Amino acid sequence: MKTSKYFMPTLREVSSDAETISHQLMLRAGLIRKQAAGIYTYLPLGFKVLKKIENIVREEMERSGAVEILASALQNAELWQESHRWYEYGAEMFRLQDRHGRDFCLGPTHEEIFTDLIRNNISSYRQLPLNLFQIQTKYRDEKRPRFGVIRSREFIMKDAYSFDVDEEGLNKSYEEMYKAYRRIFDRCNLKYQVVEADTGNIGGSSSHEFMVISEVGEDSLIFCDSCGYSANVEKAQAVDREFESQTIKKKEKVHTPNIKTIDDLAQFLSIESSKILKAVFYTDEKSRTFMCLLPGDREVNEIKLKKLLGIKEINLASEEEIYRVTKCKPGFSGPIGIDKEVFIVADNEVKTMTNFVVGANEEDYHIINVNLNEFNVNIYGDIKNAEEGDSCIKCGNKLSSSKGIEVGHIFKLGTKYSKLLKATYLDKNGKEQPMVMGCYGIGITRTLAAIIEQNNDEDGICWPKHLAPFEVAVIPVNIKDEEQADLAQKIYEDLKNNNIDVLLDDRDERVGVKFKDIDLIGIPLKIVVGKKISEGQVELKFRIGKETKLVNIEDIIEEVKSFYSLTC
Numbered sequence: 001m002k003t004s005k006y007f008m009p010t011l012r013e014v015s016s017d018a019e020t021i022s023h024q025l026m027l028r029a030g031l032i033r034k035q036a037a038g039i040y041t042y043l044p045l046g047f048k049v050l051k052k053i054e055n056i057v058r059e060e061m062e063r064s065g066a067v068e069i070l071a072s073a074l075q076n077a078e079l080w081q082e083s084h085r086w087y088e089y090g091a092e093m094f095r096l097q098d099r100h101g102r103d104f105c106l107g108p109t110h111e112e113i114f115t116d117l118i119r120n121n122i123s124s125y126r127q128l129p130l131n132l133f134q135i136q137t138k139y140r141d142e143k144r145p146r147f148g149v150i151r152s153r154e155f156i157m158k159d160a161y162s163f164d165v166d167e168e169g170l171n172k173s174y175e176e177m178y179k180a181y182r183r184i185f186d187r188c189n190l191k192y193q194v195v196e197a198d199t200g201n202i203g204g205s206s207s208h209e210f211m212v213i214s215e216v217g218e219d220s221l222i223f224c225d226s227c228g229y230s231a232n233v234e235k236a237q238a239v240d241r242e243f244e245s246q247t248i249k250k251k252e253k254v255h256t257p258n259i260k261t262i263d264d265l266a267q268f269l270s271i272e273s274s275k276i277l278k279a280v281f282y283t284d285e286k287s288r289t290f291m292c293l294l295p296g297d298r299e300v301n302e303i304k305l306k307k308l309l310g311i312k313e314i315n316l317a318s319e320e321e322i323y324r325v326t327k328c329k330p331g332f333s334g335p336i337g338i339d340k341e342v343f344i345v346a347d348n349e350v351k352t353m354t355n356f357v358v359g360a361n362e363e364d365y366h367i368i369n370v371n372l373n374e375f376n377v378n379i380y381g382d383i384k385n386a387e388e389g390d391s392c393i394k395c396g397n398k399l400s401s402s403k404g405i406e407v408g409h410i411f412k413l414g415t416k417y418s419k420l421l422k423a424t425y426l427d428k429n430g431k432e433q434p435m436v437m438g439c440y441g442i443g444i445t446r447t448l449a450a451i452i453e454q455n456n457d458e459d460g461i462c463w464p465k466h467l468a469p470f471e472v473a474v475i476p477v478n479i480k481d482e483e484q485a486d487l488a489q490k491i492y493e494d495l496k497n498n499n500i501d502v503l504l505d506d507r508d509e510r511v512g513v514k515f516k517d518i519d520l521i522g523i524p525l526k527i528v529v530g531k532k533i534s535e536g537q538v539e540l541k542f543r544i545g546k547e548t549k550l551v552n553i554e555d556i557i558e559e560v561k562s563f564y565s566l567t568c
């Protein structure tokens, strides 16, 4: 390919709404252009790398025994109504109608479609297990698309669905996918953590997320360097602290004028914030207000809270709702003297607190030296976020935390969809059984961005060799110099004849500008055709490590082949 015939509109600057380095570089290097909020066009360089990632995914999925299909992006509502999910998802689902007024959606995922396909075409245990996958565009109307293609409203996903006769079969399919995902992300040169994850409301028994470590990641993960425990903070557990029990002191109301926050109160009373009992109010889907209690230095984990209480939706209570149950404005709330039917849920750590501080439910007052006999907790449970420095639930050593970009998520779904859609098979005894399913997703476009997040420097993208859009760039220093131009063309032809993916930069530009562009788009190896040709030599410049090397013209092919045969 020659730059004079190609389309790679590079930019020096990008608008400030590109906050992450991958978003900035994908725009500057001419990989994508924004169509609308959360909707992107993939230009030639971006599209080429996308195909390379898809092929790695395809190879490893097929190696695991999965079979590729391509389902529709346009999905008829009936299937989603059958699975009761048509009304479960609101604004996030793109809905439309056909000319006859029939309801459709643009597929955000394909559980219903794949389960419907299987129930219509599989009927016997002899035809199982089966693992079907696709690489297909997905649509989710994100409230806040951001970070370029990392959180977009249209994205490419590899999604797979496995169908087994029983739990044991599912565990094997799941294990195969787990190993395939490791192979895929290893081949993408990604540094990632596999974490235990919440299954969300997709249902199912357990799931793992593949998290690319990055400070721009929207997910927080907790992990233990000693024993390898790792989990999304949504699900991560830590050892509950046991506060040392003190002799019970006499409780006393204290004047705390306008002291509303935990930190201010801890400072005002010169105590640890863990000696303060924090009250957080929520309302459930029946708009009942309930109170959460935890040590002042912990944060509520709403996913754990919902699971503990078995409710689907919760919202932080409004000031009015708090006033209704405490007869006081927020900042001075506590469990003593509130409305009796307010349900109280407390974190396990509260069990060992003694002589602690609570809000007096009276403006500008708190009560010190309160103990558990002063109020009634309806239910105790783990409702807090695990944090860096907590003790590991598995081995007791200190936990660490980092941010991650979720590039893969695999689920043990069980029989939720096969029961809802009656995807059954006849077992050995001729008895009808529901298939046992798993589902497995990889964000292909998000993986591309994550690779750039982890592979860049001040000059631009540093592609892992086998993922770069071109393997070599041939750059004549001066295209007007006939000798240089001719030799560059000849080297270009030679490389192409040796199946090397080469870009000839034949633009009539200063060589510095050409170098900058080629480094920005991250081509791993430049062959510079300049003055040295009088000595029968060209200059090889390596993108990563920036070393340069003079080689004889007749050795170029060997040099390039050996560079690419070395492991990345």
Ligand SMILES: O=C(C[C@@H]1CCCCN1)Cn1cnc2cc(Cl)c(F)cc2c1=O
Pocket: 089, 092, 093, 094, 108, 109, 110, 111, 140, 141, 158, 159, 160, 200, 202, 409, 411, 439, 440, 441, 442
């Ligand atoms: O998609 C999954 C689970 C797995 C992930 C891997 C591949 C197969 N599906 C969960 N999920 C996420 N967002 C959604 C958004 C909308 Cl609008 C929807 F209608 C449904 C879903 C939905 O079900």
Ligand SMILES: [Mg+2]
Pocket: 209, 406, 409
């Ligand atoms: Mg997920």
